[in-house]
Amino acid sequence: MKRRVLRWSLRGAALALVLALGGFLVAVSGIVPVGASGGHWAITEWMLQFGKRRSIATHTLFAEPLELDEPWLVLKGAGHYETGCRPCHGSPDLPSPRIAQAMLPRPPYLPDVIGERDPEALFYVVKHGLKFTGMPAWPAAHRDDEVRALVAFLLAMPELDADEYLELVHGEAPHDTAAGALPDLVEPAVVPDVVAHHCARCHGTDGRGRGVAAFPSLAGQSREYLERALVAYADGDRHSGIMQPIAADLSDADRHDVAIYYAGLDAGAPVERVGPQERIERGEEIARGLAERGAPSCQDCHGPAEWARNPAYPRLSGQFADYLELQLELFRSGHRGGSQYADLMHHVAPRLTPEDVRDVALYYASLTPSHDDARAER
Known part of the structure; x- marks a missing residue:
């Protein structure tokens, strides 16, 4: 019995070896067509679809x-x-x-x-x-x-x-992506081609992100921050399957033009109205720092403050609450990335609870944006 099992095992192994060798020789010969124009055999198509x-x-x-x-x-x-x-x-x-x-x-x-x-x-x-x-x-x-x-x-x-x-x-952006004049400004600005072709569809020519948290408001952000963010996306240091391909397709001059354009727009009023008031007030306390948890003041870097901020840090005042909450959650999980300054947030965000994150996001969303955030008001 044992000899019979051994004999069949050897035959099976020999057959497998022959089939493997035959498959290898067929592949080496190059006779199997790989051209897409030829299509698949019906059985091959069925197997591929079934397996998928x-x-x-x-x-x-x-x-x-x-x-x-x-x-x-x-x-x-x-x-x-x-x-x-x-x-x-x-x-x-x-x-x-x-x-x-x-x-x-x-x-x-x-x-x-x-x-x-x-x-x-x-x-x-x-x-x-x-x-x-x-x-x-x-x-x-x-x-x-x-x-x-x-x-x-x-x-x-x-x-x-x-x-x-x-x-x-596209929203209000032209479908043909042709550049033009931006309306509703005292001195109308010409929308650069790169903005019209790559940015306006999501962020708007007015930089307000089409009025919802799907896209961040860029109007009035500093040139330094916007340009660094685009470079971080292009280099893969800031992770986004949406922004990485777009930023990587831009030249250094394109990124500079985008940053200059959006930095020069008026941020205007807060992009949304948020509440409730008690959560906004708690968010303001968090933004001043949570010493007991080792969480430093948000206002020192992001305003509002009486001193000038580092222009490489983003302005948060008037930004969408849901967008801010998402960014903080990405920092908390270690998946945000960014420019060389992003590491600072990887030490801060984990010290906040999800409730803290929501409240501080509501606080910043309630503030009136300004170019320098020196005296932002609710």
């Missing part, structure tokens, strides 16, 4: 339900979809991108197939990408908040027509 579906199902089996409650998530996801996804997957105003039609496998037109996937499966594919398809993983592996935003948009896209899609993606 089973892999996604297995890896999302115990996934936590996605939270997609933030009202600005869809808008944030739309901005990235236009840049990173539309060229292959199309959109309500471009159902069939020409180049994508010649890819193998052909990227699906997503409004037709989104209903076949649950949010957790979409999250998995967007975050991790798909092998053998050209679908990349999310460029910033730890930015699940950005992935959630894109999933929220994908779920909303099937209900959009072409005009609604363009309005969501």
Whole structure:
């Protein structure tokens, strides 16, 4: 009996070796076509699709339900979809991108197939990408908040027509991205081409971030801070699957022009009204420092204060509360990154509780922005 088992084991091993050697010789010969124009055999296509579906199902089996409650998530996801996804997957105003039609496998037109996937499966594919398809993983592996935003948009896209899609993606920015004059200024400023083409769609030509926390308000930020932030994105030191590809595509002169333009805009009134008042007041106490926890004063670096701040530090007054809260949470988790000064926050943010983070974000969102924050008022 033992000899029979041994004999069959040896035969099995020999067969496996022959098959492996045969596969290697076929690969070496180069006779297997790899051209996308030839398509797949039906059985190959079936196996690939079946294997993909089973892999996604297995890896999302115990996934936590996605939270997609933030009202600005869809808008944030739309901005990235236009840049990173539309060229292959199309959109309500471009159902069939020409180049994508010649890819193998052909990227699906997503409004037709989104209903076949649950949010957790979409999250998995967007975050991790798909092998053998050209679908990349999310460029910033730890930015699940950005992935959630894109999933929220994908779920909303099937209900959009072409005009609604363009309005969501571009807002008041011109769809042809042509530069022009910025209205409603005493001395109208010319919008640089780089702003019109790369920035206005999300941040607006007025720098107010389209009025919701999907995008930060940039108007009145210092040139030094904005330029350093763009360099950090481009170099991968500040992590964002949305901003990294855009910033990396800009030249040094482009980044300088963007920073100069947005720094020169009037920050105006707070971008949103927040409350309740007792939480804003507690946030002000936190901004003055929590000595018992070793958390220094926020105001020393970010204002409002009676002295000039380091222009490399961002102005927080009048910024969106949800945006500030997200940045602090990223610092708390060690996933924020930034310029050479970002390390300072990695020692401060972990000393704050989630409640502290929300309250201090509400406090800064309630302040009136100013260029120097010397005497910002609520």
